[in-house]
Amino acid sequence: MSLKLISRGVLTVALAAGIASAQLLNSKSMDVVRVEKVGFSAGRIDSLTQALALQQFQGKKVSDETMAQVRFAVIDNLVGQELVRLECKKQGIKVPAARVDSLATLFKKQFPSEDVFQKQLKQSGQTMAQFREKLEDQLKSEELLKKKVPYPKDPTEEEMKAYWTLNKSKVxxxxxxxxxxxxxxxxxxxxxxxxxxxxxxxxxxxxxxxxxxxxxxxxxxxxxxxxxxxxxxxxxxxxxxxxxxxxxxxxxxxxxxxxxxxxxxxxxxxxxxxxxxxxxxxxxxxxxxGKFESYRNQIDTGLRMQAEQERQMKLKAYLDELAKVYKVQYLDKKYTPPQAIGGK
Incomplete structure (x- = not known):
């Protein structure tokens, strides 16, 4: 599964999506997933799913099956982010304000101007204080995940040559x-x-x-x-x-x-x-x-992908452990991913 938690891409989608307030009796406003006291409505998940699909597939028509996979990825991200946020709070993890400032500045540069950024922020229903709080949560989460599920190191020359020795006969x-x-x-x-x-x-x-x-x-x-x-x-x-x-x-x-x-x-x-x-x-x-140097980049890419897949498995296992500490509920089959985080 593809689970990229607390990524800036997800934050971009979350900011840009902008979810309109729904009537209380509208089923889209009902929670379909909950982590402790935080609920995620069908409307919010669907809005983020549409925005992410638009971003990933550049407006091309997407099949129902693919949209379901995008929706499950959104749900995994939302649940994972909240679990990690709760654990950061429990552990009292802090980050310097200067790092939040730096990330906010980097994020703003994605927009043509300050006015465009402020307009988008307003449309998303967030204040600048709330936006900074989300960035701070992201940085705290990164600190926690660095310790619990660190990113893999670059492949060494020895690892690349060993891989080549094992596979060169197939080339x-x-x-x-x-x-x-x-x-x-x-x-x-x-x-x-x-x-x-x-x-x-x-x-x-x-x-x-x-x-x-x-x-x-x-x-x-x-x-x-x-x-x-x-x-x-x-x-x-x-x-x-x-x-x-x-x-x-x-x-x-x-x-x-x-x-x-x-x-x-x-x-x-x-x-x-x-x-x-x-x-x-x-x-x-x-x-x-048939020469090693001609395949060096392919080997490097392959080893990196393999290491990242292994990290994703470790990340899923860690989130499942957190789900034993913090209650996760899936209240609608349509919004329950296969192998859902904390699922039975």
């Missing part, structure tokens, strides 16, 4: 490569326009290279950033659907492509090269040559 070896291309048409443009286009691509590549080398972004996120640039800037008609993704061979796209890509390692970005009626840059994301 197919062939001449295929994968990557992301950003292509710009230059046919009919002036020499100056072509030069400016090349400079733009050089700058784009240099910026992302520096972030990767400084380890400011993980590999998977770097690929996403490059693909976003392809969607926004590439003249390839398929780029908006594919994000510029390509599965090809080294010799499958002409001599200029082969020369630009031949010496790249996985994760590298090529220099600008000539393409059909244009110029391009290419990020190599996969190479099936």
């Amino acid at each position: 197919p070896v062939n001449d295929s490569i994968s990557g992301v291309r950003i292509y710009i048409k230059t046919k009919g443009k002036s020499a100056q326009d072509v030069s400016d286009t090349k400079d733009m691509l050089k700058g784009m590549a240099a910026q992302l290279r520096s972030q990767i080398r400084a380890k400011k972004v993980p590999f998977t996120y770097a690929v996403q950033l490059f693909a976003q640039q392809a969607v926004q800037n590439s003249d390839d008609p398929n780029a908006k659907k594919t994000g510029g993704a390509m599965l090809t061979t080294l010799k499958g796209n002409g001599a200029a492509f082969e020369k630009a890509v031949a010496k790249l390692n996985v994760g590298d970005i090529s220099d600008v090269y000539n393409d059909k009626d244009g110029v391009a840059i290419f990020m190599l994301t996969g190479k099936n040559d």
Whole structure:
């Protein structure tokens, strides 16, 4: 299960959702889940579910089954947050006001202006004091979870090589490569326009290279950033659907492509090269040559995902223990997740 407690993403949804007050007799206002004296109504859960689905799926139509999974994730978050909040209160955990100030400032930067933030805050029915209290609860929760369910450490070189030794026999070896291309048409443009286009691509590549080398972004996120640039800037008609993704061979796209890509390692970005009626840059994301270095990023990502899954299991077990201390009630089958926190 996916359970990311006290995340800023959830806080964003909680602030942005804004739940209108319902009539007392409206079933949507009735509690369907309770943790001690704190109740969560169907209306609140449904509103957060809609907002989270909109955020995650970018307005695309979502099946009833998927919406149910989103709803269960919302419920897990709400129940988990409240259990952790109660335990923080019991343990008397405190955080400096300066940390709350810093997080509030970071959160506000997600909005175009202070006025927009204040308007959104008002629509959510919160005061600034209540908003700060939620941020403080988040920071306290993070302190508790650091001790009880710490985040996994980065995979070591030894762990990565051990994983490779166990699995390298399963890897197919062939001449295929994968990557992301950003292509710009230059046919009919002036020499100056072509030069400016090349400079733009050089700058784009240099910026992302520096972030990767400084380890400011993980590999998977770097690929996403490059693909976003392809969607926004590439003249390839398929780029908006594919994000510029390509599965090809080294010799499958002409001599200029082969020369630009031949010496790249996985994760590298090529220099600008000539393409059909244009110029391009290419990020190599996969190479099936059977060498450890070509699979390093995949191994790193895989080990991180495995470690996070193990952490999520430990987190669920810890929350189940808290649910033995603090009473959790699920009052409606529709709002009872499979393997619910504190469930029988």
